[in-house]
Amino acid sequence: MRRIPIRIFIFIFISLIIAISSIGTGFILMREAEYALLQEKQRKLFALARVLDSVLVGTFDEILDSEGLAGASREARIGALNRRLRAVTDRVALSEPGVGVGYYSRSLDAIITYGPSETLGHKVGQSISADHKGRFVMATGMPRVQTAGLVRGEIMNCMYPINRDGEVIGYIWSNELMDDINDQIRKMLYRFYVAIAAGIVFSFAGTAFIAHAVGLRIREIKRGIKAIETDVTHRIAPMGGELGEIAVSVNEFAEVLESRRRLEEQMQRTDRLAALGEIAAGVAHEIRNPMTSIKGFVQLIETGMEPEDVRRKYTSIVIAEVDRLNKMVRELLYYARPSDSLKLAVDINGILADTLLLVNLNATRQHVQIVMDYGENLPRVVVDQEQIKQVFLNILINAVQAVENGGHIRVESMAVDRGVAVVVEDDGKGIEPAQVARLFDPFFTTRDNGTGLGLAVVQKIIDLHHGVVEVESRLGEGTRFRVVLPAKPEGDGDGN
Numbered sequence: 001m002r003r004i005p006i007r008i009f010i011f012i013f014i015s016l017i018i019a020i021s022s023i024g025t026g027f028i029l030m031r032e033a034e035y036a037l038l039q040e041k042q043r044k045l046f047a048l049a050r051v052l053d054s055v056l057v058g059t060f061d062e063i064l065d066s067e068g069l070a071g072a073s074r075e076a077r078i079g080a081l082n083r084r085l086r087a088v089t090d091r092v093a094l095s096e097p098g099v100g101v102g103y104y105s106r107s108l109d110a111i112i113t114y115g116p117s118e119t120l121g122h123k124v125g126q127s128i129s130a131d132h133k134g135r136f137v138m139a140t141g142m143p144r145v146q147t148a149g150l151v152r153g154e155i156m157n158c159m160y161p162i163n164r165d166g167e168v169i170g171y172i173w174s175n176e177l178m179d180d181i182n183d184q185i186r187k188m189l190y191r192f193y194v195a196i197a198a199g200i201v202f203s204f205a206g207t208a209f210i211a212h213a214v215g216l217r218i219r220e221i222k223r224g225i226k227a228i229e230t231d232v233t234h235r236i237a238p239m240g241g242e243l244g245e246i247a248v249s250v251n252e253f254a255e256v257l258e259s260r261r262r263l264e265e266q267m268q269r270t271d272r273l274a275a276l277g278e279i280a281a282g283v284a285h286e287i288r289n290p291m292t293s294i295k296g297f298v299q300l301i302e303t304g305m306e307p308e309d310v311r312r313k314y315t316s317i318v319i320a321e322v323d324r325l326n327k328m329v330r331e332l333l334y335y336a337r338p339s340d341s342l343k344l345a346v347d348i349n350g351i352l353a354d355t356l357l358l359v360n361l362n363a364t365r366q367h368v369q370i371v372m373d374y375g376e377n378l379p380r381v382v383v384d385q386e387q388i389k390q391v392f393l394n395i396l397i398n399a400v401q402a403v404e405n406g407g408h409i410r411v412e413s414m415a416v417d418r419g420v421a422v423v424v425e426d427d428g429k430g431i432e433p434a435q436v437a438r439l440f441d442p443f444f445t446t447r448d449n450g451t452g453l454g455l456a457v458v459q460k461i462i463d464l465h466h467g468v469v470e471v472e473s474r475l476g477e478g479t480r481f482r483v484v485l486p487a488k489p490e491g492d493g494d495g496n
Contacts, residue, residue: 018203026196045174049160052172055088059164060105081112089115099176106138106170137171154178295322345380345488348420355392367405373412379487387461394454395424395481402428419487425480431473
């Protein structure tokens with residue numbers, strides 16, 4: 001017996017599922033949409049009725065008393081009330097084309113107004129039938145919706161009681177022809193039908209494409225397995241999805257020996273890189289001592305020069321460059337092998353105050369104003385004070401260098417969920433978006449004389465303290481650093 005190709009089986013199976021689910025879901029959605037439309041119509045009609053109720057001040061009898069018609073004939077009283085209220089119902093009716101609204105008097109048992117009066121005014125004075133739902137509304141004082149053939153035809157009629165001092169004196173209705181409502185429903189259902197049909201057609205097309213693609217991949221895997229039986233170096237071409245995972249598994253099975261050799265080579269390479277890192281750290285350590293000697297001898301040479309000696313220009317350059325090399329070596333050593341830390345439970349505001357003392361002089365020289373906003377009653381954090389001071393020192397130095405003369409830096413500390421946050425925000429030139437993601441990479445810098453290790457060290461220290469450091473920047477507007485450190489758990493000692 002010939003088996004059905006997998007692509008045909010997939011197409012038939014998925015197509016049936018899509019068709020059944022689409023039709024079922026579409027039917028439910030159409031019913032829900034139809035119900036929602038009817039509910040929306042009812043809400044609109046009742047809203048119009050409540051508007052008319054709010055406009056009617058007092059009772060019908062009070063209106064007649066004000067005109068001296070309390071003892072007039074029924075027709076005269078209906079006419080007087082119609083003249084008083086007709087303009088109101090006409091305005092409401094004309095604001096919603098296709099809607100009819102009006103007042104009904106219980107004592108007169110008559111329609112008082114029916115707007116728009118130009119087309120429905122002839123209904124004034126008529127009484128509703130004995131089984132009309134309006135009588136239920138007047139008897140119970142409860143709103144009611146009726147869909148039936150009434151005075152103006154097949155309509156949805158929303159009736160709202162006119163309640164004055166606990167007495168129902170009549171009701172207000174607001175209705176719309178069911179032909180208009182049904183026409184809207186038909187248009188809505190038509191769009192649903194078109195959308196469902198289009199969805200099914202596109203689903204069938206997509207299913208056919210997927211089935212064809214799956215069939216091709218299965219055939220490719222089968223051919224690959226047969227080829228591997230005779231040639232273990234053969235590899236199945238990469239492909240996506242779960243079939244791709246099967247292909248990967250087959251390839252991994254064929255590559256087990258080669259993968260093992262590659263792993264051994266990788267381990268050897270890792271060992272060499274680790275050794276190279278140790279050598280680099282050692283060389284950096286050895287460079288630091290000669291740099292110190294060079295700086296000392298140059299400074300000694302300077303002592304024998306006159307203040308106006310032109311050679312001082314060159315000796316100052318040598319000293320500055322030596323300082324820069326020493327700074328890079330120091331940061332490189334710390335980044336490669338951070339020193340052991342002594343963590344104590346401290347107040348973060350105290351660390352910030354100490355750090356600002358180191359930065360304020362440089363900031364004052366550049367006419368940069370630093371504004372502090374210390375949070376109150378902050379939880380204590382368990383940190384190495386010198387390391388965290390280095391974090392804020394690096395960030396603040398970068399901020400001072402980023403702002404122009406007369407710029408501002410704001411430093412704020414605050415309590416956050418299970419920790420303390422410190423925000424350093426400047427109004428400097430900002431950083432390009434492409435560079436923000438690389439700020440914490442070692443040796444990446446946006447300044448000509450930067451080492452590229454300052455923020456890398458910041459990241460390293462914060463990681464060692466199980467904290468988080470975030471940065472946001474907008475070109476031309478400034479940069480915002482946010483450092484979050486976990487608070488000391490309750491019950492812990494002062495340090496660890």
